[in-house]
Each structure stands twice: as structure tokens, then as C-alpha cells.
Amino acid sequence: MKTIISAFLLFVSGISAVPAYGVDSESFVAQTNIPQASYPRVDSRNRAHFRIHAPEANDVKVDICGHKYDMKRGEDGHWTVVTSPLVVGFHYYFIVVDGVSVIDPSSEAFYGCGRMAGGIEIPEDTAVSAYYTFDRNIPHGQVRECRYYSEIENSDRRCFVYTPAEYETEPSRRYPVLYLQHGMGEDERGWHQQGKMANILDNQIASGKCVPMIVVMDYGNCGYIFGARPGETRDEFGASFTPIMLNELIPFVEKTFRTLTDRDNRAMAGLSWGGHETFQTTLRNLDKFSHIGAFSGALFFLSDGLENAYDGIFNDAEKFNSRVHTFFLGMGTEENFGSDKISEALTEAGIKHTYYSSEGTHHEWLTWRRCLNEFLPLIFKQKDDVAYEN
């Protein structure tokens, strides 16, 4: 029997059991680690402590938040480093082993940066983070993985669908639907795994802050990095998603789930490139959407002038304002993705919208959790006074 166990342990090579010695008493294990990994850790100053066993390596770095930190080799072959204080929120990171960027063996893996990446959560005060934290005392919705066949792509696709807790207990009720898109280099997993959208929805629905809704997260065909697909121009990047969404995803969702299917009850929002996709999709299809959100995104169209954007849709403010029930823009104060510029131009043109500024956050998931938290209470509360006409 012992030889079987030995064979198994040989089979599962590549394990780095990390004993918990040398621990800073103020630091705690990052919640984004795999089970039993005692590093990376985060301390009370929001510094991350990394540690990896690499006795044969010549140079090991941590690549996080735009900086590369040199790790220092200890006599036991473990390399360690403590970063500068990091901004709160979720950050992708890589360990660079002799020039090769790889996932820290101690980290859970997240799809971002056009590949699987390590991730670390620098937590906020619990009072501040409560809105995206699991609350044991409220009912919880489900995130369902669904697969459907796309004739357009000639392949099966995967989407995730959040259903509110009461979906199970109210079998005759129908719900409005929010289509929620990830950013460049990410995929349909992002909003749930990195964005903690299920916690945000559960908490808001339980407190009555937003209405119970279905949320659909699909792949925006922009999960690889800009320019990586041969021959694709910027205009085309991710554009293949819109026809799939309109002609295949929405019909699939409305056939499979108990949905409300009029424009009053259909929203779309996205972060970064997903905000761009949201504008591309909704502003040319207002017969289908009346609630629109762009989080740190949708900036490119402005360079051609607001008056030329989307077939001149912003030139008739009264018409636009009567059709679009929610028009939301948001961005972090520490990034520069242009949402504030769009908001200024829209204000000048008389276009009603909400602009949210996320204090102290970068182009990362904490900005987008906050944007979602601000966006949700606004949607599905206004209705068309008169029937929509083109």
C-alpha cells in the first residue's frame, strides 16, 4: 500500500507546502490564496508579503500594480519581499522567475491580462467592504453556468447567469435582466470571481436597495489583449460580440429563464472595454435597452466629437432623455480612462446622466464593484410613458 501512496505523491509533483514561520504578527493570509498556503500575506499597512521556494533561480521578482519588486533569496532557497503599501481592492500579479511571468503557486488563478493570472485582495475596513462581502444572514442567489450553441461562431459558448434567491421560491414571477460585461483581457468569469457581483446583488436585494433581477455575464470576445488577433483593427476588437448577444444570447436567456423582455426591463453595463461594448450595443438598439452603464470605459468615441457619435444620437437631448431611463458613467479618481470627459460633454449637450467618482481607486475591480453598487439602485425603476418609437 505504501508504494501506491508514494506513486501518488510522485504523481502530484509540483507541490510547495509552505510552513508558516517568519510570520509578521500584524499580517494575515490573503483571502485569494489556495487552501493551506500561508503566503502571500497582507499587513496592517496594506503591504503584501510574498514568498516562494526557488533554490535554483537567479532572479525572482513580483510584478504587481505596475511595479516590479525584487525578491531577496534566503539561505533556505525561499525568496521573499514586502511591497510598498498597495491601494485597496483586487490586483492581478505575477511572479517573474528568471524572466518568465508566472502565477504564484500559492495563489488562486483568475482570468485577466489575457491569460490566467495570480490575484491578491487588499481588503478595506469591514464596514466599507460590507456591500461586497458574503452575509450569512440573508438569502443567497445562485450563479449558474449555462452553455448554448452559437450559429454565428459555429461553437458552443458559456455564460454565467445570476438568479436572485427568490427565483427558486417564486415560480411564476418574471425578472428584469442586466447584461454585465468584463473588460479587455478578461472573460465571463470576471464579474463573479474578481467583482464579487453575487454578494453585491444579494446584499442589495435583501435590503431592498435594488429590485430582484437576473444578471447575465457572457464572454465579450475581447479576452485576449488588443491587437493579438491577426488582422483585427481597434474598431473590430470585440465587435463580434454584439450580433451574438442580440441574436443568440438574449433569445437563449429569454427562452431559458423567467424574464421580462421589454426595453424597460433590459439593461447593459460593462467595465473598461466592456463599457465600450455596452455603448456600441445599446446606443444603436434603444428599442431593446433603456438602462446603460459604462464603468471606466467607452472613451474612444469622444475623440470624433460627441455630435458625431453613434449616428448623432446625442444631438437630440430631449429625445435621448425620454428614451434612456438610466445613463450611468463612473471612474476611479486614480485612473485616467476618460469617463469624466464624457460626462462633461454630455452635460454640455443636455444629456441626462449620473456620474460617479470612486475615491482613491485605480483601473481595477474595486472601482467597478463600487460602480455596480451605485448603478444597481438606479435601474428598472422608470418606465416608458408612451410606447417607444424609433
Added chain:
Amino acid sequence: MKTIISAFLLFVSGISAVPAYGVDSESFVAQTNIPQASYPRVDSRNRAHFRIHAPEANDVKVDICGHKYDMKRGEDGHWTVVTSPLVVGFHYYFIVVDGVSVIDPSSEAFYGCGRMAGGIEIPEDTAVSAYYTFDRNIPHGQVRECRYYSEIENSDRRCFVYTPAEYETEPSRRYPVLYLQHGMGEDERGWHQQGKMANILDNQIASGKCVPMIVVMDYGNCGYIFGARPGETRDEFGASFTPIMLNELIPFVEKTFRTLTDRDNRAMAGLSWGGHETFQTTLRNLDKFSHIGAFSGALFFLSDGLENAYDGIFNDAEKFNSRVHTFFLGMGTEENFGSDKISEALTEAGIKHTYYSSEGTHHEWLTWRRCLNEFLPLIFKQKDDVAYEN
């Protein structure tokens, strides 16, 4: 605007765009890769071709199926290797960069080996693999991520629940439940991601081979490697799952889903250490379970003699046979995890059971897909003749 894009591309550092040159005309991109990655590839001889950019590394290997293959450095800093022909099925693998085992940047990541790992699928002939392949022409069930609070652990837990396609359209129907466990070093994602259980269920339900059922996949508390938790003995490894399953998971599932809750309609099966957990849980709780499966697992108890196992349950064959409607053991011909020895001992003791031998497969997911495929048609078809008594 260009500076924003440049900043973004700096932010998402660590990308290895892999141009598709030097491609063996007979080979194709592995289906387990991330989008746009043209390596690893698999050729018609079932050899895997690996490639990684590591201009500064001194030594790069691929660690797969118990072998380490030295990669060879090309002048452009790309390292490549072609393996020997590999056995069909799903294999975890690592790239070893100057002694550090890491996930290939071109691979999707899978939880296995007690950590996130790379994975590669060596496909079978399409006729053979049809049972675990997505079929666009049939209805598809959903895999739902659910979270529930465990008083025993004082933390929230995650499980995945497969519901059959008709669950959405038959709102008053109740379904039997199979609890399906992963193996050592894996977690609740394994059966869906590596095991392709949703395809197997969809295909069997559509053809009428198995009855429509709910399948629950939870974390067996054995996802770290044996001995990694300080002070834990072999007997205790993963044992904390049984009380959680009986007292918290099953009540949660039966409260949340439309389930049939008698022992005729509750099954449990698991692979490797999950098979051991299945025996530990079911054989002491036959008032709750009547269908039992162990795939390449549950071997340890035999060393103390069948007559001493599980409070002597195998000593009264007639009683056992009348209570246990399905008793299934399976194993690959290329592994040595003892299921055949258990089967021989059971036969000698007059215990009715099914033994399945998977031709040509190792201790990996293809064995377990096949075992599941053999197990499903057997369960939920027999009922107790008389009420169960202890």
C-alpha cells in the same frame, strides 16, 4: 489617448503572445489552452508539443504524467519539447523554470495537485469521446454555484449543483440527488471542469440512459495534499466533510432544490480519496443512502480485513444486498488503486456489486468520466421492497 493605452498595456504585463509558426501540420491546438494560445499542441500520435518564451532561464522542463521532459532552447529564447505519446484523457502538468514548478502561461488553470495547475486534454476518437462531449442538438442542464453557511466550520462554503435541463420546464417535479466527490488535491470544481460531468449527464438524460437527476459537488476538505495540515493523521484526512455533508449540505440542498429525499433517491460516489469519503459516509448511514460508487478509491479499509470494515457491515451479505441498491467499483487498467482487490473480496463474501475496468487508463479523469458513465444508468432505478430498518 495613446498614453492611456500604453499605460494599460504596461499594467497587463506578463503576456506571452505566441505566434503560430513552426507548427507541425499534423498537430492541433490543445482544447485546454487559453484563447489565442497556439501552444501546447497535440499531434496524431498523442504527443504533446510544448513551447514557452524564457530567454533568461537556464533550465526549463515539462512535468507531465510522471515524467520530466527537458525543453530545448531555440535562438529566439523559446524553449520547446515534444513528449512521448501520452495516454488519452486529461493530465495536470507543470512547466519547471529553473527548478520552480509553475502553470504554463498558455494553459487554462485547474485546481489539482493541491494547487492551481496546468492541464492538457489528449483527445480520444470522437466516436469514443461522444459521451462527454457537448452536443448542440440536445437540451443542456446548468451547473449552479451555491454558497451556504457552515456552523461547523464557522465559514461560508461553496458547492456546485447540476440541474437537468427539464428542471426549468417542469416546475413541480422533484428529482433524486447524487453527491459526487473529487479526489485528494482537488476541489468542488473538479468534476465539472476536468470531469465534464455536465456533458455526461446531458447526453445520458437526453438519450434516456439515466434518469434526470440533480448532482451536488462540494469540497471534500481533502484538497490539500496528504499530511499538509499540521497534526492531521491519515484517518482524519477529509473526515471533517462527513458531518458537514450530513448536517449542513444535504439540508441546504433539500431546502433549496426540488429533491426527492428518501434513501432510494439519494446516491453518493467519489473518485480516489472521494471514494474513501463515500464509503466512510454512506456505509455508516444506510438509512440515508442506497446507491454507492467508488472510482479508483476506498482502498484503505481492506488492509484490516473485509470482516472488520465499517462495523462488520459486510458480514451479513443478505442484509447488505437487500439494503444497497447500487454498489459500484471501478478502476483503470493502468493504475493500481486496489478496487479490483476490493471487488474480489466482496465477491467472496457474497456482496452484490458491479465492477468496471477502464481499459488503458491511469489514475486520472478519463477513468473517472468512464466510471461515472457506467454508474449513472444503474442508480435510482431500484426501490426498497419493505421500509428500511436499522
